[in-house]
Amino acid sequence: MARTAPATVQFSTMNDSLPPASPAAKSRHALLSLAASFGFTWGFVALGVAGLTALGMDYHESEKGLMLLAFVVFLPLFLWAFACARPAWALVLLGTGAAGMTAAAWALQRAVLA
């Protein structure tokens, strides 16, 4: 005879499950996660190249290194942003990181060129 969960557990599970989101909402969330994690990776690449060059590494060497790392960073970030229990928080975090690192890369470049 198959074992069934007690009624209280079944009820609790039903209460804990999230209301189903529409396919459009899920697609929108996937696109936003993609854009935010791409932006974050862009900032990471820019800051990485500028930073390593500022530390004395050859420009093209740092560029190659960061291109190898870019998708290693981008992939888990996207999966995390999409699956995160607090999606808005993930998007804000990634967006802030993207803007911050891009600005830092630009500032670092100015300092190096000055």
Next chain:
Amino acid sequence: MFNNFRQAMTWLHTWMGLLLGFVLMVCFFFGSLAVFDREIDRWAIPQTRFEPQPMPSFDKLLLPILQKLEPDAKDYADNMPLLHDSAKGPMTPRLELPPDEYWAYTTHRDPVLTMGAGFRVPLAKNPDDHNHIHGDTTIDPRSGARVRDDALKIGSRWFYPLHYSLNWTWKDIGYWIVGLAAFTMLVALVTGVVMHRRIFREFFTFRPRKHTQRSALDLHNLTGVVALPFHFFFAFTGLVIFASFFYFPVSHTLLKPLHDRHEAHEAQATGLPHERSGQAAPLASVDAMVLEAKRRWAARDMAGEVGFLQVHHVGDANGYVSIFRAGSDRVALVGEGIHFKASTGGVLREDPPRTVVSEINEFLTGLHLQHFEHWLLRWLYVLGGLLGCVCIATGFVFFVEKRKAAHARAGSAGSLVVDALAVATVTGMVIAAVGMLVVNRLLPADTVGKGDWERLAFWGFWVLALLHALARSGPVAQARLNPAWREQCWALSGLAVAAVGMNWATTGDHLMRTVFTHTYWPVAGVDLSLLAAAGIAAWSARKLALREQGSPTPLSTAQVAEAAHV
């Protein structure tokens, strides 16, 4: 939005995989064909069926041809208005553009030699940029005879670029779509592992006699797992190869000032001038430079032939010649470049040993681009690519099989549309490729614009396959198999046999000749592959016919209508 991580991963796997899977099929299939792109070129242009040649004399053979090259009219029309600054003066006419760069390239698999020139834009908007209008040509290196410009190299100029750009170069949109598809492949592989926790068991599970949905899922899992490292590697390195050009072009945008300063410093450090001096200078013997380069490579215990040769700042005192070794005896895509002063022939620089980052990068990209000589590994690449196609195609079949009964009851057209797109992407795509080869053999070699007709035939076959799949998709709305799968398998089988027959009829190169009496593996290999494809397609068509006979009784119109109102 999702109750747990696994549910989120399942959603991504299903819907991203479905949406970009159609593009991934193109990447994997034409990527597989690209492994033998030069051999397909030989099949498509019979006058180039001879053995690969070393780089011929630059001074005697290549230079006179390069000096007669003209800037490409289309390149001029498209790019000259973008590069030229009209505030500085009138636009230089196309045929008056001065040459700034010459190059020549050959491979161990290519009998013909590709060469070209970059022509300088005199009054450029941004003089610091690489302002070139290009003109290139292909020659028979034994005689210098030019291969007709409109003879399309179907392998290297059509199938190969399809797999990374979809041959859709407007605004580089093809590269972006393929990039998104490659990223989707990475997502699909990771999410697939998360979804299927019993990955080891699935590696050994295939039940071909079960119903289509079960068999398709087994095969999807098996091919996904067995070639998982291969799929991940190719999607990943494909992205890395184009990352700095398209996906993360920080050096051309945000960090351009830093990049440009580095280029100037590099030119100073290496002694290779970044700019023209403005003083005219003659070109010394490039053949003598080639001899010296070969002597230096041999001294470093890596004797070899020239693969790529480039003359920079043509006719200027700052001109220099870069000679790179054909590195077909190793994986990493490197050329041990030696650079000479163009006016004197003196050595300016030898490329130093690579750093660790460059070693890793060039090994990974070299493994993707496979310029090395290793025929078994090449065939394993084809096998891996085709396993990728099987994985994606069975994903489509599983998607449709899982939903078509429910969609039929609900009156939804979802399964019907996905199934028709799957037919067009699986059998339709192969029909387009093989149909293009048939048209290549049908059209006489001197047909004006032959390449354009072949391209048109390719798209025409593909559109016809899609229309046929849509027109025959009625049974899917009744939860049955689309007969277009079977019919297109027969069409493919017929076209593949016709291509082999047409090759024999138009060139005299039948298999007895290309395998036994006058062995020429590039053409024999394409013919044998076409016959294998014909056999597999015919076998599949027969199996599909059996499945169709055993498919469930169609739902009656009344049942479908009733279900649609539930």
